Amino acid sequence: MDTDFAKRRRRDLIVAFCLAAIAAVVPLFVKDVYVQNIMVLTLMYGALSQSWNILSGYCGQISLGHALYFGLGAYTTTILFTKFGVLPWFGMIGGGAISAVIAMALGYPCFRLRGHYFAIATIVIAEIALLLIQNWEWAGAALGITIPMSGDSWLKFQFARSKLPYFYFALGLVCVAWFVTWWLEDSKWGYWWRAVKDNPDAAESLGVVVFNSKMGAAAVSAFLTAIGGAFYAQFVSYIDPESVMGFQFSLLMALPAVLGGIGTLWGPMLGAVILIPVTELTRSFIGGSGRGVDLIVYGGLIIAISLARPQGLVSLFTPKRKEATR
Amino acid sequence: MTAPLLEARGVWQRFGGLVANSDISISVGRGEIVGLIGPNGAGKSTLFNLIAGVLPPTQGTIWFDGEDVTALPAAERCVRGVARTFQVVKSFETMTVIDNVIVGALVRNTVMRVARRKAHEVLEFCGLAGRANVLASDLVPSEKRRLEVARALATEPKLLLLDECLTGLTPLEAQTGVELVRKVRDTGVTVLMVEHVMEIVMPLVDRAIVLDLGKVLVEGKPKDVVRDPKVITAYLGDRHAVGA
Numbered sequence: 001m002d003t004d005f006a007k008r009r010r011r012d013l014i015v016a017f018c019l020a021a022i023a024a025v026v027p028l029f030v031k032d033v034y035v036q037n038i039m040v041l042t043l044m045y046g047a048l049s050q051s052w053n054i055l056s057g058y059c060g061q062i063s064l065g066h067a068l069y070f071g072l073g074a075y076t077t078t079i080l081f082t083k084f085g086v087l088p089w090f091g092m093i094g095g096g097a098i099s100a101v102i103a104m105a106l107g108y109p110c111f112r113l114r115g116h117y118f119a120i121a122t123i124v125i126a127e128i129a130l131l132l133i134q135n136w137e138w139a140g141a142a143l144g145i146t147i148p149m150s151g152d153s154w155l156k157f158q159f160a161r162s163k164l165p166y167f168y169f170a171l172g173l174v175c176v177a178w179f180v181t182w183w184l185e186d187s188k189w190g191y192w193w194r195a196v197k198d199n200p201d202a203a204e205s206l207g208v209v210v211f212n213s214k215m216g217a218a219a220v221s222a223f224l225t226a227i228g229g230a231f232y233a234q235f236v237s238y239i240d241p242e243s244v245m246g247f248q249f250s251l252l253m254a255l256p257a258v259l260g261g262i263g264t265l266w267g268p269m270l271g272a273v274i275l276i277p278v279t280e281l282t283r284s285f286i287g288g289s290g291r292g293v294d295l296i297v298y299g300g301l302i303i304a305i306s307l308a309r310p311q312g313l314v315s316l317f318t319p320k321r322k323e324a325t326r
Numbered sequence: 327m328t329a330p331l332l333e334a335r336g337v338w339q340r341f342g343g344l345v346a347n348s349d350i351s352i353s354v355g356r357g358e359i360v361g362l363i364g365p366n367g368a369g370k371s372t373l374f375n376l377i378a379g380v381l382p383p384t385q386g387t388i389w390f391d392g393e394d395v396t397a398l399p400a401a402e403r404c405v406r407g408v409a410r411t412f413q414v415v416k417s418f419e420t421m422t423v424i425d426n427v428i429v430g431a432l433v434r435n436t437v438m439r440v441a442r443r444k445a446h447e448v449l450e451f452c453g454l455a456g457r458a459n460v461l462a463s464d465l466v467p468s469e470k471r472r473l474e475v476a477r478a479l480a481t482e483p484k485l486l487l488l489d490e491c492l493t494g495l496t497p498l499e500a501q502t503g504v505e506l507v508r509k510v511r512d513t514g515v516t517v518l519m520v521e522h523v524m525e526i527v528m529p530l531v532d533r534a535i536v537l538d539l540g541k542v543l544v545e546g547k548p549k550d551v552v553r554d555p556k557v558i559t560a561y562l563g564d565r566h567a568v569g570a
């Protein structure tokens with residue numbers, strides 16, 4: 001039994017390594033910038049969704065305000081760079097740390113709320129933050145901030161022509177987010193989180209400090225999300241409140257995980273690989289003329305998947321455990 | 327140490343105008359199996375929750391293992407050695423049976439491999455080893471009850487609180503349950519159980535505490551308790567009181 005478990009964990013790790021290796025060579029053959037762009041976004045949303053999944057999937061605290069942490073990451077790096085000349089590499093870590101602290105500060109009152117009420121609180125808080133930034137002159141207010149470009153540089157993590165550096169960073173971020181999840185899954189925290197999600201009262205009776213569990217999940221989740229935000233700011237080199245803190249980001253982080261399989265190791269990435277290209281392709285090919293036809297198709301697809309596979313697409317790959325053991 | 331393992335001293339619990347527990351003082355000695363019984367609304371579940379640390383008493387103190395634990399939350403009491411099951415089973419439904427038990431085992435073991443091994447041992451002990459990799463939601467009710475006990479035992483408690491874990495089972499299942507409780511006691515764990523079904527509890531427990539209307543009505547050996555006219559009145563009403 002134990003060996004089965006260890007074998008499964010090792011297999012996950014090997015599969016992930018192979019997939020990452022394959023992904024790493026893809027851009028050597030796919031030179032089209034448009035496709036490369038989609039690949040970068042897919043990886044980025046995969047990483048973001050994986051981060052979201054830690055708090056909302058494993059720990060069960062549905063957040064619809066993760067755009068806040070995404071925006072915090074984007075704004076922290078950008079402001080640190082444009083106003084203080086701090087390199088984005090440090091800005092990313094700083095943004096992550098600030099997000100983690102804010103996630104815990106917000107969690108302190110919010111984690112007393114259960115279920116839907118928590119989700120509502122996250123939406124409201126993210127909207128408040130959006131309004132605050134929109135009116136904060138020093139941080140560019142509604143106009144936003146442009147990151148000045150000064151030629152390709154790894155130090156400043158900006159590249160005018162090639163998408164490849166962004167691609168490899170995004171790939172690295174996905175790998176980190178996946179690995180953190182993999183590692184946490186078989187740790188005390190991972191078990192505590194799932195227990196909290198399934199039944200907080202029972203968890204408490206078994207020595208799980210429910211409140212601290214949620215705080216831990218929120219901090220890890222916010223940290224990784226903010227790194228994604230910082231990356232996005234560098235990638236587009238211009239940010240404004242709507243484009244990094246809008247509600248749609250909260251949804252785009254949640255959707256891949258929900259469609260792929262919420263609270264699973266592979267769900268978020270699988271969801272992102274399907275969802276993000278579909279988003280982009282429908283927008284490009286039928287978005288312009290039809291006034292929202294792309295969104296109808298997109299919405300229809302989401303409904304179809306969630307009706308057919310309410311447990312997420314990842315369940316297509318898991319062996320039927322029930323019959324096997326009964 | 328001769329001090330009792332668990333002691334409630336002058337415990338009151340009021341919910342608004344309702345007095346669920348009034349001035350209850352009970353004690354449970356080490357290695358005992360004690361039954362907490364009484365008709366519906368007697369305050370058994372309230373007292374049980376006060377001991378488990380779900381809520382603090384309005385007044386009075388709870389002592390465990392020589393320490394005042396009144397102010398400690400449930401998770402802290404679990405660390406001290408109090409484990410419980412729930413009357414309405416609260417399995418972690420999306421997790422496998424073994425994972426359910428690992429959550430409990432993690433209280434004493436921080437190394438995952440050790441916690442996993444411990445969880446397997448407990449499942450073996452509780453007769454659930456064959457179901458280790460099944461989802462908790464796929465268990466039948468009697469297995470879910472057993473899982474509750476397994477999860478609690480994995481925390482390596484000194485005191486096991488069982489909340490009606492034998493109620494609603496078939497006679498055969500209940501009998502297996504009784505044997506499990508005896509086996510648990512034989513490993514040195516003290517058991518306090520709330521039960522409804524007198525004929526199952528009475529042969530099992532060393533001592534019975536009868537609650538009625540939020541107060542301790544009678545306390546003593548099971549065979550004396552069942553004959554006590556006060557108990558019969560409480561359960562069946564005045565007309566059935568014998569020799570009163």
